[in-house]
Amino acid sequence: MTTRLPLPPSLYADTAVAPVATPPLDVDKTVSVAIVGGGYTGLSTALHLAEQGVEALVLEAQEPGWGASGNNGGHTNPGLKHDPDQIEADFGADLGGRMIEFSYGSTNFTHELIRRYQIPCEARQNGTLRAAYNEASAAAIENTAQQCIRRGMPVSFLNREQLREMTGTDRYIGAMLDTRGGDLHPLSYARGLARAAISAGAKVFGETPALSLRRDGTRWRIETPHAIVHAEKVLLATNGFTDDLWPALRRTIVPVFSSIAATAPLPDAIARAIMPTRPVLYESGHITVYYRIDQQNRLLMGGRGPMRWIKSPNDVAYLMRYAERLWPQLKGVAWTHGWNSRLAITADHYPHVHEPAENILISLGCNGRGVALSTAMGAQLARRLIGGPKVEIDMPITGIKPMPMHAFWPIGVTTAVITGRVRDRLGI
Helix, strand or coil, X not given: CCCCCCCCCCHHHHHCCCCCCCCCCCCCEEEEEEEECCCHHHHHXXXXXXXXXXXXXXXXXXXXXXXXXXXXXXEECCCCCCCHHHHHHHHCHHHHHHHHHHHHCHHHHHHHHHHHHCCCCCCECCCEEEXXXXXXXXXXXXXXXXXXXXXXXXXXXXXXXXXXXXXXXXXXCEEEEEXXXXXXXXXXXXXXXXXXXXXXXXXXXXXXXXXXXXXXXXXXXXXXXXXXXXXXXXXXXXXXXXXXXXXXHHHHEEEEEEEEEEECCXXXXXXXXXXXXXXXXXXXXCCCEEEEECCXXXXXXXXXXXXXXXXXXXXXXXXXXHHHHHCXXXXXXXXXXXXXXXXXXXXXXXXXXXXXXXXXXXXXXXXXXXXXXXXXHHHHHHHHHHHHXXXXXXXXXXXXXXXXXXXXXXXXXXXXXXXXHHHHHHCC
């Protein structure tokens, strides 16, 4: 018997829209495309397949949005981790140029999808700030901004005084503002994507982990606890919860916990002083801290936390202390929730798309930018699943390359987090 685990104890779990029914699969199925993973990537792909009349079935081990899709910071950030010039240097003018246009356009794509399906998820598009508190980071961010401006993007570089007005703190000396960024309620969005996919004709099954995957004649055979799925094509979209379903895939990513602490709704006067125009912000530091004010005046502070599940804001007390450093008026404010989930980090910090066998497609490794990126990837992956290898998509398709010494990566991540916090504290 498969038991649905409770959602992490998040603010989102307490405030999300009601889930759509996703019962366990208990009857054998034969479909065109089977998708393993009910996060944004899998749900968006199922939706875009169903829109084009392709029979798609999603297998989710828990419930849609149970993983990082329903437990992230809620930022819709444009672009990839690397700068545009670096992307073109790595992949050439053609593919690199398409990667830039696609990734920086992913937020507009996502917010348009939300509007088209009228998904109730508190979506706003008030911009993304990438902020620096030391000179070296500020220079790097200004360089990134200039690269974006040269390409005609709606980007500007802000100075200390402008940032003080936008953030209510004097911590930052420079930042890039991209007006295409925004925020949303992650779990409501995941549930809305599931509802949209089902309404378009896709089938979504919860409490249905994929236990094995193998070739069976001309189709792929997926064993689940209570039924067998035969599919012409399969998409694996398990990201930070990737297991050994496909050989060596788990060793191509590092699952890293990202944690969030949330306040009770703040008094209007304090909320107006913090991020008055309501952009989202992430810092350019050794250890990224990110935050936003939601539509109920709550402050949500995110960053790296323990490499284990947490249940309380006290588990990430450093985020609460840092918030009080940024805005002293928060001292004494109640923090009501603390939670986390697992992201997938790749060695090169690019998303990875693989086709290791005929009619098998894999997409994972959003590196902390998954809300908009994985949503937009759904349309790309659907195109590839329908058209096959002759159809180009706007991301590279690469071979599976396990990380050397993968078993030691968790130790390395923990060490990097501790070292990074010290360096950020010292400003080096």
